[in-house]
Amino acid sequence: MVQPLQNEDARSVQMGMDIDALYRNYRTYAFSIAYRMLGVISDAEDVVQDWFAEMQSKDMTEIRDVKAYLAKGITNRSLNVLKSARKQREVYVGEWLPEPLVSDYDSPERTLERQDAISYAYLVMLERLTPMERAVYLLREVFQYDYPAISEMLGKSESNCRKICSRAKKSLNSEEIRIDDHPTLDEGNKRKLIERFIAAFERYQMEELLELLSEDAVMISDGGGYTRSAIFPITSRKRVLALLTSPKAFKELRRWEAVLTEVNGEVNLVFLLEGQLKGILCFRWASESNRIQNLYLLLNPYKLNHVQSALHE
Template identity: 35%
Template structure:
């Protein structure tokens, strides 16, 4: 009897595993930390008295949200002392994520960068309310605050995000076309085409985490950013000669991106922000090897809410 009950518990948990990871990843911006939070949620779920649980989905979301919030608070100092710009850990996403425009936006590099400017509590509340549609009452229980306090936090977080997120973006087809042209121009050293694709005030953010050589400050301006990428085919990077470097299009965080690899390892990812005309307004380059494990694993995830 206990074996059948245990299998049923596992089945219920597995039904909500994608949701739990999707919540934790958006709150934490880290695949490894999100996976740890989901695993800890399973341990708590399997140990709790589930006979008293009326709504497993809400119950599990509360557990993983609380765990993610605790983990985010514990890692805040690490992020404040991070070497160079901090960018979220990139993740390969499935076509389902990209086809859901709201879902893709909520997991985009641009959105996760904005969420990083919120307090841990604001971030958790925003994700649960705006992305996953939980009620203020459900969120209050999840983050152990009063419903009135959660309403205030939710309002403040939403205003903060709306003020900082990109307001206009090109349609998905246009984004993919620009990304393909960018990749061809970068690998071909075509600086003129790169200049055409970049907004005049484009900003390049590079995250090496102090582990590999990257720009420690944002690189601004179309000429400078175009020159940076036009050199890809002429310079040795992390011991990889230009002839051994591979660049491939991939869906990263719900949108088109590029994965650079060579000598059997992934060395960087690039994702973009676009304006309404399809010009690239920001480039996010993650090269910290500690953040490339999920990309190297090659498994695309469905992160739709």
């Protein structure tokens, strides 16, 4: 979990910390909030840059808790962006999936991945929440702020914040997913299961895939209208299996090189063609059976640009 700032950080500002030092010390934290709120890397980076730019003209010597002040600013900016983005997504072609992060480069995003990553599946589930539910839930459950602080940050009463968080928890609990989603399945076992999956997928091995998929498996693809992909979620093991073993459905995907890579803090798959990133496949595992519960296939080329750059750094 990401911890709120201690008062000593505020004293650092009072002692003369300039905006560059503030940026160096808190950029990672600011990005972690914005990314979880938005699920879009470029939008999260813009929110962070805009907030720090605004701070250049502000006197922060009277601020007692710089990190909480930052959380308030970043969260509210993200709320505004998210509300606008939700309207734009109404005309998005097919299913909308968040942008993934990889860990193979030196940046604040890498630090975020290693220290307090939330799985890609969890990020997808956050899309079920309203913007305000998402803000309250993240501030409380991920960033560990108390309700008086959240109330002040969002301009809502404490009781209202509690109700909003309760609704958010119910929505997420209905999906049977937690922040530490599937803690019993370690990375080594995940690697072995994914290796089994890709081998069976490439060879059209129906029985092996049947063994790996949970009964109520769901596959969601995001091509954004730029690449061919399923417009609607594919539900049930039978339908997912039919799609995965179709000779036509994933003709190109089978020709691409499948590489196990850490995505959003967990081992997942990236697909490469002559070094160029063509797709990302993320997994969510059933909590009891160690089978694949959800598959998230990202093919929208505009959502792959960040990961493509990261893999080459």
